[in-house]
Amino acid sequence: MKKLYYSMGEVSKLTGLEPHVLRNWEKTYSELRPKKNSAGNRVYKESELALIFRIKELLHDKKYSTEGVQEILTNGEPKKKQSDLSAEAQKDLSEIRVFLNDLLERL
Template sequence: MSADRPVQEFYSIGEVCTLTDLKPHVLRYWESQFRFLNPAKNRSGNRVYKAREVELIMLVKHLLYTEKFTIEGARQRVDQYRRSGELKTAARQALAFETVQELRVGLEEVAAVLDGRPVAPRPTPEPAESK
């Protein structure tokens, strides 16, 4: 999620996909698996996400793709954060971690270009099978 984007009250599914680097079908699946991901719908019936939901999506992405939790494990970890009052902090830390990772990759790509090395396409991360 880019730090240079203005904060909005609501985001469309396309905007959330751009911010989180996730596909719409992934977001829709996660909505069925995580009860706290329940975006409202606008008058046209399209999903609209609040900034808080985008932060939670980034936390789920971090737990699944970086920490390699299963869906159930990520669900339990989020519940643990919620019970301990650490959910907001955990979501923001996950966002910060993912932002730093994106910046690191970008800097490595710039360094490769400057050194005349080819830049490989970025792989799409996959969630783990178990944890």
Template sequence: MPEFKIKRLYYSIGEVSKLTGIEPYVLRYWEKEFEQLKPAKNKAGNRTYTNRDIKIILTIKRLLYEQGYTIAGAKRVLENYDFDKDPTELVIEGEKIKASKIIDPELRQDLIEIKKILESILSKL
């Protein structure tokens, strides 16, 4: 993820839009679609985005615009992504896997199947 020159606790929707290149109306739409993206609101009702929210937005942007996922596909990928941990670490059924990118859901399923086969083989030895 890119580092931001301005280190603050909270950003407005306009600032986040400029930082990420995503229009404010798209950010508001993504809040409805992705449960991971829930910026707080201040007393005036304005959204206040954190650095974690920006990481989530950039990940969604990469999935949708660069990797070609649909919104439904991106939702499935994000179900197993922990934005509070190392951004390259995924946990698949309790096993940590390092990845330079978010793992494709089909590849994830293949990894789970391979793990089951290996466990079956090891249990017979």
């Protein structure tokens, strides 16, 4: 059976994040608002746990800034456009495209 709520200690163990980091993220990201139980302890829903893992991925793995993470949480992940690439990268991709088209014609 799936658990309905997780304590801060459980979330900390599952995510590898210290409790002070979780509390700080509550202040930083308005989407993360765990409820408090009758004893005043934070309890996290499954969706909040998933959000914590997402924020951690964006900050730690993808190296987004706090502002960048907030932008993604608000508006969704930005799509890379070819125009976002440097001129050198665009040139390289263009040359690769020509090479692959030539290769395809030979097959």
